[in-house]
Amino acid sequence: MQLGRVVGTVVSTRKSDNIRGLKLLLVRQVSSANAPLDNYLVAVDVVQAGVGDTVLYAEGSSCRQTAATDKRPVDGIVLAVVDTWEVDGREIFNAARGEGAAA
Amino acid sequence: MQLGRVVGTVVSTRKSDNIRGLKLLLVRQVSSANAPLDNYLVAVDVVQAGVGDTVLYAEGSSCRQTAATDKRPVDGIVLAVVDTWEVDGREIFNAARGEGAAA
Amino acid sequence: MQLGRVVGTVVSTRKSDNIRGLKLLLVRQVSSANAPLDNYLVAVDVVQAGVGDTVLYAEGSSCRQTAATDKRPVDGIVLAVVDTWEVDGREIFNAARGEGAAA
Amino acid sequence: MQLGRVVGTVVSTRKSDNIRGLKLLLVRQVSSANAPLDNYLVAVDVVQAGVGDTVLYAEGSSCRQTAATDKRPVDGIVLAVVDTWEVDGREIFNAARGEGAAA
Amino acid sequence: MQLGRVVGTVVSTRKSDNIRGLKLLLVRQVSSANAPLDNYLVAVDVVQAGVGDTVLYAEGSSCRQTAATDKRPVDGIVLAVVDTWEVDGREIFNAARGEGAAA
Numbered sequence: 001m002q003l004g005r006v007v008g009t010v011v012s013t014r015k016s017d018n019i020r021g022l023k024l025l026l027v028r029q030v031s032s033a034n035a036p037l038d039n040y041l042v043a044v045d046v047v048q049a050g051v052g053d054t055v056l057y058a059e060g061s062s063c064r065q066t067a068a069t070d071k072r073p074v075d076g077i078v079l080a081v082v083d084t085w086e087v088d089g090r091e092i093f094n095a096a097r098g099e100g101a102a103a
Numbered sequence: 104m105q106l107g108r109v110v111g112t113v114v115s116t117r118k119s120d121n122i123r124g125l126k127l128l129l130v131r132q133v134s135s136a137n138a139p140l141d142n143y144l145v146a147v148d149v150v151q152a153g154v155g156d157t158v159l160y161a162e163g164s165s166c167r168q169t170a171a172t173d174k175r176p177v178d179g180i181v182l183a184v185v186d187t188w189e190v191d192g193r194e195i196f197n198a199a200r201g202e203g204a205a206a
Numbered sequence: 207m208q209l210g211r212v213v214g215t216v217v218s219t220r221k222s223d224n225i226r227g228l229k230l231l232l233v234r235q236v237s238s239a240n241a242p243l244d245n246y247l248v249a250v251d252v253v254q255a256g257v258g259d260t261v262l263y264a265e266g267s268s269c270r271q272t273a274a275t276d277k278r279p280v281d282g283i284v285l286a287v288v289d290t291w292e293v294d295g296r297e298i299f300n301a302a303r304g305e306g307a308a309a
Numbered sequence: 310m311q312l313g314r315v316v317g318t319v320v321s322t323r324k325s326d327n328i329r330g331l332k333l334l335l336v337r338q339v340s341s342a343n344a345p346l347d348n349y350l351v352a353v354d355v356v357q358a359g360v361g362d363t364v365l366y367a368e369g370s371s372c373r374q375t376a377a378t379d380k381r382p383v384d385g386i387v388l389a390v391v392d393t394w395e396v397d398g399r400e401i402f403n404a405a406r407g408e409g410a411a412a
Numbered sequence: 413m414q415l416g417r418v419v420g421t422v423v424s425t426r427k428s429d430n431i432r433g434l435k436l437l438l439v440r441q442v443s444s445a446n447a448p449l450d451n452y453l454v455a456v457d458v459v460q461a462g463v464g465d466t467v468l469y470a471e472g473s474s475c476r477q478t479a480a481t482d483k484r485p486v487d488g489i490v491l492a493v494v495d496t497w498e499v500d501g502r503e504i505f506n507a508a509r510g511e512g513a514a515a
Contacts, residue, residue, distance in 0.1 A: 266472050
């Protein structure tokens with residue numbers, strides 16, 4: 001999994017039948033120091049995440065291992081909203097303190 | 104999934120039996136700002152997309168999770184034609200306004 | 207899938223039992239403009255492709271979705287010999303006209 | 310698999326039901342010479358690893374092949390704590406001698 | 413699959429139960445010209461390969477398609493020891509002539 005921030009949403013009317021009803025989030029990867037990276041993906045939301053949330057996302061076949069995405073052609077999901085993370089005992093990000101600043 | 108634009112088509116007569124009948128699109132990835140990137144793939148069309156369409160594509164095993172591609176040796180599909188996307192509340196792309204310009 | 211050119215062959219006597227009998231091709235990726243890229247893979251041939259052929263190859267679990275490669279530890283296959291491809295309505299490659307020149 | 314060092318932990322309350330109870334480690338890849346690389350992932354711990362441990366991690370669908378992660382949307386796991394490794398007959402890392410120094 | 417050379421071994425006592433008994437090799441990728449690349453992986457040996465051998469390795473879910481690795485959390489295997497390979501009709505590597513020199 002990787003850390004990321006939800007930066008937007010994607011809307012599509014004409015799409016494969018078995019992705020109907022899924023919410024598509026545009027997610028930007030962040031580094032372990034909480035700096036935005038130049039890597040984006042479109043991921044299906046399975047935890048009611050929204051723009052601005054710092055999240056954990058998965059890629060590949062594992063994305064189909066949720067009730068919402070089972071047997072669907074989905075290769076990216078947002079599977080958790082992150083509360084905090086630490087590196088070497090130091091707290092890098094804490095959602096309760098507002099949007100995390102880069103270290 | 105990633106955002107891309109359909110830029111061409113690929114034709115093959117001599118091919119694995121179980122990809123017969125599938126339409127092969129050449130897709131160029133676009134950035135979250137709708138700028139063309141130097142990353143291409145050949146993807147199977149499952150939504151009647153055509154050259155010029157802005158699309159969402161998936162890669163890997165998830166590509167076999169549609170009726171058209173079930174149990175086929177396909178590792179890229181175009182699974183949606185994109186209407187719009189937003190980043191930080193600003194609309195970056197809107198298909199109804201014609202081909203999206205880079206931000 | 208990606209476009210590539212078969213540039214060589216690989217021979218091995220001591221190998222996993224379940225890849226016996228498979229032909230191993232060395233494939234070099236080509237760009238959408240038909241320029242050789244610095245990316246190679248060893249792929250199993252499922253379409254009787256040979257050195258010099260321009261081909262379509264797949265990677266990952268989808269490579270096991272052919273009769274020849276079913277349940278084998280194969281993560282790359284050549285699944286089609288390419289006749290032509292077009293970008294923005296212009297023909298970039300045509301096998302009938304001999305080895306494609308870079309655009 | 311790749312070699313890495315556990316550098317931190319990630320905490321999330323709002324998450325996909327089927328990752329509840331799993332411990333999330335932040336892992337930094339190390340080179341074959343035991344130098345830290347600029348590549349991180351969040352991986353599920355299946356061997357009671359902790360911060361500072363040098364580990365082996367796997368990615369992709371193989372991550373679901375343990376009792377703890379079976380059928381869960383997990384694309385990274387720490388599957389071993391490394392004791393030693395050698396390159397060209399020379400010991401590069403030895404956990405018993407304390408945290409490995411880069412070569 | 414990719415070409416590589418076995419450069420070392422990795423030892424672990426504390427590990428996931430279902431990788432017990434597997435031999436872990438450190439493999440360095442080599443180019444089509446047989447030059448060492450800056451890409452390494454830890455792969456499970458299924459062909460009794462040893463340090464110095466030039467090998468073929470696979471990655472991803474296909475690594476579980478051998479008797480030794482079936483249903484194990486393994487994302488890299490050495491599945492063949494390479495005898496020779498050719499590029500454009502010229503022999504680049506021949507194991508019988510000793511360790512291959514870069515072209």
